[in-house]
Amino acid sequence: xxxxxxxxxxxxxxxxxxxxxxxxxxxxxxxxxxxxxxxxxxxxxxxxxxxxxxxxxxxxxxxxxxxxxxxxxxxxxxxxxxxxxxxxxxxxxxxxxxxxxxxxxxxxxxxxxxxxxxxxxxxxxxxxxxxxxxxxxxxxxxxxxxxxxxxxxxxxxxxxxxxxxxxxxxxxxxxxxxxxxxxxxxxxxxxxxxxxxxxxxxxxxxxxxxxxxxxxxxxxxxxxxxxxxxxxxxxxxxxxxxxxxxxxxxxxxxxxxxxxxxxxxxxxxxxxxxxxxxxxxxxxxxxxxxxxxxxxxxxxxxxxxxxxxxxxxxxxxxxxxxxxxxxxxxxxxxxxxxxxxxxxxxxxxxxxxxxxxxxxxxxxxxxxxxxxxxxxxxxxxxxxxxxxxxxxxxxxxxxxxxxxxxxxxxxxxxxxxxxxxxxxxxxxxxxxxxxxxxxxxxxxxxxxxxxxxxxxxxxxxxxxxxxxxxxxxxxxxxxxxxxxxxxxxxxxxxxxxxxxxxxxxxxxxxxxxxxxxxxxxxxxxxxxxxxxxxxxxxxxxxxxxxxxxxxxxxxxxxxxxxxxxxxxxxxxxxxxxxxxxxxxxxxxxxxxxxxxxxxxxxxxxxxxxxxxxxxxxxxxxxxxxxxxxxxxxxxxxxxxxxxxxxxxxxxxxxxxxxxxxxxxxxxxxxxxxxxxxxxxxxxxxxxxxxxxxxxxxxxxxxxxxxxxxxxxxxxxxxxxxxxxxxxxxxxxxxxxxxxxxxxxxxxxxxxxxxxxxxxxxxxxxxxxxxxxxxxxxxxxxxxxxxxxxxxxxxxxxxxxxxxxxxxxxxxxxxxxxxxxxxxxxxxxxxxxxxxxxxxxxxxxxxxxxxxxxxxxxxxxxxxxxxxxx
Numbered sequence: 003x004x005x006x007x008x009x010x011x012x013x014x015x016x017x018x019x020x021x022x023x024x025x026x027x028x029x030x031x032x033x034x035x036x037x038x039x040x041x042x043x044x045x046x047x048x049x050x051x052x053x054x055x056x057x058x059x060x061x062x063x064x065x066x067x068x069x070x071x072x073x074x075x076x077x078x079x080x081x082x083x084x085x086x087x088x089x090x091x092x093x094x095x096x097x098x099x100x101x102x103x104x105x106x107x108x109x110x111x112x113x114x115x116x117x118x119x120x121x122x123x124x125x126x127x128x129x130x131x132x133x134x135x136x137x138x139x140x141x142x143x144x145x146x147x148x149x150x151x152x153x154x155x156x157x158x159x160x161x162x163x164x165x166x167x168x169x170x171x172x173x174x175x176x177x178x179x180x181x182x183x184x185x186x187x188x189x190x191x192x193x194x195x196x197x198x199x200x201x202x203x204x205x206x207x208x209x210x211x212x213x214x215x216x217x218x219x220x221x222x223x224x225x226x227x228x229x230x231x232x233x234x235x236x237x238x239x240x241x242x243x244x245x246x247x248x249x250x251x252x253x254x255x256x257x258x259x260x261x262x263x264x265x266x267x268x269x270x271x272x273x274x275x276x277x278x279x280x281x282x283x284x285x286x287x288x289x290x291x292x293x294x295x296x297x298x299x300x301x302x303x304x305x306x307x308x309x310x311x312x313x314x315x316x317x318x319x320x321x322x323x324x325x326x327x328x329x330x331x332x333x334x335x336x337x338x339x340x341x342x343x344x345x346x347x348x349x350x351x352x353x354x355x356x357x358x359x360x361x362x363x364x365x366x367x368x369x370x371x372x373x374x375x376x377x378x379x380x381x382x383x384x385x386x387x388x389x390x391x392x393x394x395x396x397x398x399x400x401x402x403x404x405x406x407x408x409x410x411x412x413x414x415x416x417x418x419x420x421x422x423x424x425x426x427x428x429x430x431x432x433x434x435x436x437x438x439x440x441x442x443x444x445x446x447x448x449x450x451x452x453x454x455x456x457x458x459x460x461x462x463x464x465x466x467x468x469x470x471x472x473x474x475x476x477x478x479x480x481x482x483x484x485x486x487x488x489x490x491x492x493x494x495x496x497x498x499x500x501x502x503x504x505x506x507x508x509x510x511x512x513x514x515x516x517x518x519x520x521x522x523x524x525x526x527x528x529x530x531x532x533x534x535x536x537x538x539x540x541x542x543x544x545x546x547x548x549x550x551x552x553x554x555x556x557x558x559x560x561x562x563x564x565x566x567x568x569x570x571x572x573x574x575x576x577x578x579x580x581x582x583x584x585x586x587x588x589x590x591x592x593x594x595x596x597x598x599x600x601x602x603x604x605x606x607x608x609x610x611x612x613x614x615x616x617x618x619x620x621x622x623x624x625x626x627x628x629x630x631x632x633x634x635x636x637x638x639x640x641x642x643x644x645x646x647x648x649x650x651x652x653x654x655x656x657x658x659x660x661x662x663x664x665x666x667x668x669x670x671x672x673x674x675x676x677x678x679x680x681x682x683x684x685x686x687x688x689x690x691x692x693x694x695x696x697x698x699x700x701x702x703x704x705x706x707x708x709x710x711x712x713x714x715x716x717x718x719x720x721x722x723x724x725x726x727x728x729x730x731x732x733x734x735x736x737x738x739x740x741x742x743x744x745x746x747x748x749x750x751x752x753x754x755x756x757x758x759x760x761x762x763x764x765x766x767x768x769x770x771x772x773x774x775x776x777x778x779x780x781x782x783x784x785x786x787x788x789x790x791x792x793x794x795x796x797x798x799x800x801x802x803x804x805x806x807x808x809x810x811x812x813x814x815x816x817x818x819x820x821x822x823x824x825x826x827x828x829x830x831x832x833x834x835x836x837x838x839x840x841x842x843x844x845x846x847x848x849x850x851x852x853x854x855x856x857x858x859x860x861x862x863x864x865x866x867x868x869x870x871x
């Protein structure tokens with residue numbers, strides 16, 4: 003019998019009964035409020051551990067999971083120290099040293115394990131630890147790593163392009179950040195960009211890098227696309243790590259022009275190159291950085307993808323490429339289905355899924371009858387996850403608030419509210435609204451979490467959830483957009499991504515991968531409610547799946563004649579027929595700009611993946627369009643996702659404008675006519691460039707948000723003014739929905755659509771002003787895109803954000819500062835003079851903490867100092 007045949011026999015027959023027994027026992031230890039059941043099974047541990055050792059030698063995920071379950075069971079179920087020692091040895095064979103450390107922390111292993119192993123086992127363990135260690139050159143420290151981490155570290159050397167894929171909870175982000183800082187510290191790169199798909203992940207990554215750096219003054223980390231930071235790092239003594247979305251990379255490239263050149267780019271969540279709209283912008287960002295520096299090193303990171311090597315196909319010919327792919331488990335993940343016991347709505351039967359089979363685990367008893375879908379979600383979560391660390395997935399921000407409220411009602415009232423929870427509640431009341439639903443919930447250890455929330459509140463929620471003070475967190479699809487938040491248990495029913503779209507299997511498993519904190523837990527639990535309900539689960543609970551990587555541009559190019567026909571009529575197309583997420587418009591804009599830059603798309607990097615005849619047809623229609631455009635390729639390339647045909651239409655509208663040309667310009671937000679100017683600009687964009695906004699009555703609402711955002715108003719003030727407007731016109735409203743709507747308008751209009759299209763508008767207007775000899779009207783202050791991205795229009799507010807403050811903290815402090823022209827050092831001096839008065843300024847404690855951490859760092863003696871720069 004071969005080794006593979008032996009392994010197959012073991013898992014299918016040899017130890018099947020013992021595996022079912024330990025699965026039943028280990029899963030039950032994770033869940034609360036199960037009805038008691040007798041257990042008289044006797045485990046043959048030596049036989050089971052021997053089988054685990056054999057299975058650990060397999061490269062198959064299922065075999066490694068089985069070995070991991072045996073090791074975990076030996077540590078958690080057996081009272082015999084020798085059995086526990088053997089479990090730890092088995093974890094070592096799986097290179098799962100963090101789990102061994104966790105076992106020591108939880109007193110599952112007695113001290114001096116190595117001394118009890120004997121010479122042969124001790125030597126073998128030491129050899130494994132040495133083989134699975136990497137040297138961090140900048141610090142001289144050795145890190146123990148798993149197999150994936152070691153392969154990544156070894157293959158990331160040199161100037162090659164690297165694409166790495168591994169499951170969630172495999173330690174990708176931790177190691178990549180360590181590697182990035184090591185690269186910067188040893189001088190392999192002066193300027194690096196870490197690309198994250200969302201602002202939520204930008205905030206998290208920037209914070210994590212800052213924590214790792216500590217007092218390292220030779221490396222700066224920032225999320226602001228500003229020339230000053232770039233120039234100071236290029237050729238200076240201080241290196242720079244920029245944490246950006248793909249949109250911010252384009253902002254910086256536009257600001258720098260020909261000076262834009264970076265040494266290293268890390269693309270996190272790289273599979274999102276296949277997303278509608280933003281996938282095109284991400285691809286364009288990567289290509290733009292590569293054109294600026296053909297020797298650029300790029301590292302792609304993606305969670306459990308089928309074909310990570312696909313991301314390497316656009317590398318320049320002279321650049322070597324390497325893919326690092328792993329599907330090895332690091333923590334157990336129990337998929338548990340929950341069905342109601344017939345005629346007994348308070349009793350739910352639980353079963354663990356094992357491949358296609360189900361293993362009965364026990365019966366969960368609820369305190370009340372769950373009448374309605376939201377109550378099922380809330381009641382089961384509250385009952386099954388009372389030990390905390392429980393994520394509940396909701397299909398939308400409104401639902402997350404409702405479910406969190408239901409869970410909070412099932413928990414006992416806290417006699418003494420934790421000071422950190424009280425501080426978060428205070429921030430929610432002062433930073434959003436006195437009646438924001440989050441505040442009373444967090445005082446009971448429950449919270450909700452969605453992408454449009456202010457970053458400071460969202461990050462504090464995540465921190466307190468990791469610390470165990472928030473026990474239940476109801477979240478939305480933000481968690482599959484890249485936020486690195488893990489948990490003990492996830493509870494979900496019929497998960498959707500977007501409005502009404504059932505979650506794809508790979509997204510489900512990316513979400514499920516949050517269950518089980520590697521290094522904090524031995525296993526995680528995914529509770530799937532009503533798995534037989536086809537309305538909730540159209541295809542059932544998904545089997546494990548990995549993301550297929552396919553660029554959005556490649557997917558649209560495969561439409562062939564449909565795309566050609568669309569482009570053939572683009573110059574006469576009625577813009578009103580375009581939807582806000584029209585994929586032909588996005589990819590068509592990319593192709594037209596590529597044609598204008600190269601003279602033919604056949605020379606583009608993607609051409610090798612497509613039929614030559616199809617490319618020739620596209621070349622013909624793109625050539626016809628390009629012949630009708632006065633916009634040059636450089637200007638078009640500054641605005642990914644915006645069609646050069648639309649830019650041309652806007653230019654023609656400017657040329658035919660019969661009024662005073664100054665009326666086409668925006669006014670400073672402090673000016674009395676700024677609101678009307680923004681309404682008019684939105685109208686021109688909507689009519690001539692792209693239907694991003696709406697008719698005048700809609701644009702007036704959008705303009706209020708944009709103007710107030712640029713003025714640096716706090717979210718709380720914007721919400722209060724929104725309420726006052728509803729009251730003044732007699733329009734009814736529901737406060738929770740109004741708060742969410744205001745947050746959504748800030749994110750989708752002020753911070754996404756307005757920067758994208760206002761930047762294009764201003765570029766075309768500047769071109770027109772130069773044509774008519776009115777260069778005097780062109781201002782060279784901070785560009786409108788950057789102002790809108792961060793919600794700043796004053797030097798003081800920008801300086802505070804340059805110093806590392808979140809916008810919420812910067813605005814809170816700015817309200818106390820009289821001058822609007824302070825530099826970074828001026829701001830530091832202002833705070834230093836008032837360091838003893840911060841708590842008396844009626845600023846939330848969490849903001850005061852951030853002010854002290856960012857603006858009043860400690861000297862070597864632990865005293866606050868006033869200078870940072």
